[in-house]
Amino acid sequence: MRRLIMIGGWTEIYVKAKACGFHLTVVQQKEDITFEDFLIADQIISSPMGEKVVVDLVETLHRREAYHAVVSFQEFGLLNAALIQERLGILGNPIGPVLLTRDKGHMRAHMKANGIPSIPFATVNSPEEVIAFAQQCGWPIIIKPVNGAGSLQVHKLFSEDEVVPAYNAIKQDFLTTDLIKYDFPDIGIIAEKFIEGPEVSVEAISWDGQHTILGVTDKITTGYPGFVETGHSMPSALAPEKIDAIKRLTISFLTSIGHLYGPSHSEIIFSETGPVIVESHTRTGGDRIFEMTELACGVDMFTATLQGLSGAFPDIQMTKTNGAAIRYLSLPTGRVKSISGLDTAHQSPGVVRCDITVKAGDICKRPQNSDERAGYILANGDSGPQAIENVMRALAKVTVEVERLNA
Template sequence: MSEPKRNILMIGGRDHTFVRIGDMGLRYSALQIRAHLTDHLLDHAETVVVTDYEDIDSSVALAQALHRKTPFDAVFSFAEYGFLTAAHIAEVLNLPSNCQVSTVQLTRNKRLMREALRASGIKDVPFARVRSAAEIADFVAHHGECIIKPAEGGGSEGVYLVDATTDISRALAHAVQVGRDELIAEAFIPGPEYSVETMSVEGAHRILAVTEKTTSGAPYFIESGHVQPAALSADDAARIGERVRVLLDAVGYRTGPAHTEVKLNDGAVHVIETQTRNGGDQIWELTLETTGADVFKETFAAVLGLDYSAPPPAARAMAIRYMLAQDRVLDAITGLDCAARAEGVARVQSSAKPGTRYDAVLSAASRVAYVLARGDSREQALAHAEAAVAQIELR
C-alpha cells in the first residue's frame, strides 16, 4: 500500500506555486486573499479560506480548525505578507515550515535587518528610523543623499531619493502613502545593483544566481528589467556571495529561498535588503531556466524530507524587460503577437486594461507588459528582449 500524500497548508501564493505542489504529489489547503483567487486554486486545493491572512490571530484560529479536521504535515508561504502568519501558525501547531518567526521579523523590517547585520560585525550602510521631515533633513546633513522608504514595504513601494535640493515634504508624503507605520533612511550607495538568488537547507546557503537589474532611476527606482547571468568578475561574485551568506546567518535563516539585493561600489558589497522568498518579477523563472533550480520544489522537498533532483539548465542566459506607461491614458497595446514571434522570446505578457490612466512611474503598477527572452549569452538574451520590446507600441 502506498503512503498517503503529505498534506500542507499554504498561506497565500500564486498558481505557479500551486502547480508545483501538484507536481510533487502533495495535498494542500490555502488561506488566500480574494484578489488572488484563481480557478486553478479553487479546482485543486482541498480547502480554500478567503481571508486577510495578514491578520495573524484570525488566521491562526482558522488554521487550527482546519488542522483538527485534516491534520497538516507542514506550513508554507512564499507570499511576502504571508510569511509572518505562516511562521506563527507553524509555531502554534508545532509543524515544520520554511518560515520562522524571528527570521521573518528581522527580514520584513529593514531596520531590524540592518541591526542584525551590524551585530554580526558588518557595518554596512548608515541608517536611521525617521519620523519627520526634520529628521530626514538631519540625516541628509550628516550622510549626504539618502533613500527613504517604509521599513516593512515591498516591491519598491514608497521609495524616494532625497538630497540637499529635494522637497522633503513631498518625499515624506510619497513614503507614508503606502500605509506602513515605520520609515527608514539609508545612505544612498551609487553603483550597479544586483539581486542574489539563494537556496538554504538547514542553514547551509547555496548561491544559485546573481541577477543584474535596471530601474527607472531617481527618485523612485522602479525595476524595469533583469538579466542572468550578471556581468561580474569572479572576485566580485565571490565577495557578493560571502556577504549574502553572512547576512543569512545573521538573520538565522534555515530553509528556503532568499532574494537579497546588493550594490557594488568601489569593490565593496553593500546590502540593500533581503527577503526570505523567491525573487519576484519572474526572477525565480530566470533562475529556473539558467540553473535548473526550482526553489519551490526544493523547499517542499527539504522541509518534508522528500527526494527531489533538479533538471539541467534550459538556457545559458535569460532577460526580462518591462514596458512602463506614464502621463497617458492607455487606449491599446499593439505588436504583442509580433513580439512573441521574435527570435529568442520565451513569453510576452500584458495585463494592462485599455482606458487606464497612468501618471508618473511611482510603482510597479506602471508596468503594462513584459518580454521574457533566452540567449546563449547575457548580451544575446538582452538583445532578444529589447528587439521584441521594440515591436510593442503603447497607444
C-alpha cells in the first residue's frame, strides 16, 4: 500500500485519498480535526500546517516506514509539503513553484526576467518607499502582503495621505501575522500599479509538467476599498479570443515556474494591453471553485491529483460543458434579527449548496476579507448564464433582517 503524507486538508479530501488506496497520514491543527477524521485517516499529527518541526517529524517517520508521496491542498501547507518532497525525494510538487507563488515579489521578479506580462511593482520596506513607487508609476496603486490570500489587507491608495494608515494596518493585522508567520518571519509588503479590466481565474491541473486548463471563471468583488470576492461563475463570459489569450498566458507561466504536479489557480486581469497575472497559487481556488469546476466540466481536481500520486494516470477528461455560479450574502453592519427563506432557497432549481453562516443574534458587518462573509449559495445549470440565473433566484428567496446597532 502506498503511503501518503497530507499537510492540511479536511474530511472529504481524506475520504478521496483513502478511496485511491493510500495509507494516509494527516498533519492538521487541532481545531480543524473532527472525530470523523480519526475514523478515516490512518494517522493524524496534530500541529499547525506551517510549523517547521513538521518536516523533521515526517523525516523521522519516513525512516521507520517510507512515504511514497506528499501533498497539500491548502495555502499554508504548501511550503511544508514542498520541503518534505525536497528532503525525502518522494513524489510531490517541488519547492520552486511554491516559493515563487507564495511570495508575490519573487513571482513578479521572475515574470519580468522571463518576459511574462506583469504589472509594475516594488517590494517596499517603508511608507516612504510606497510613496516613491507611486510617484514613479502614478496613482492609484495597490499595496498588500507579499504572501497574503483571501482578499486579506488589500488596499487601493489614491494619495500620499492614505499610505501610512494602510501600511501600518498590514504590519499590525493579527490575521496577517498569524497566517504567514510560519512561511516568512517578516511581513513583506508589495506595491503594484492599479490596473483595470475584467478579472478572471484560471483553474488548471498539471501532471509531469503538462498543463490542462479546466476552466476560466469570472469574478465579482466588492471593489474599492477591500476587493473582497462576492461571486464567481464559469465558464467565463469573455470573448473566445480573450479566453484563448488567457489560457496561453497561464500555460506559459506555469511552465516557467516549474509547476509539475496538481492543481493551480491563477488570477488574471484582462487589461487594455492584454491579460496580466495578478497572482497564482499551486492549489485549487477557494470559494468552492474546485466544486464549480467539477460541476461545469466533470473533473475532480483532488481525486485526479491523488490518482496520480497513487501511481495511476490522473483522470482529467472533461465530461461536461455546463455552468456553475456562487454568490455570497451581502449584509449591512448590525445585529441579525431573523433569517427566513433558507429551505425555499435550497429547493430552488439548480441549487447545490446553501450555506449561510450567520444566525439570529450574530453581529454582522461589511466583510474586510473572505473569512468575514456571511455565507453563500452555489448553483449549477446547463450554461453559465443559466447557473447565474439559478443562483440569483435562490439568493432572492433568502431574507436576513438586520437591525442597526446603537452608537
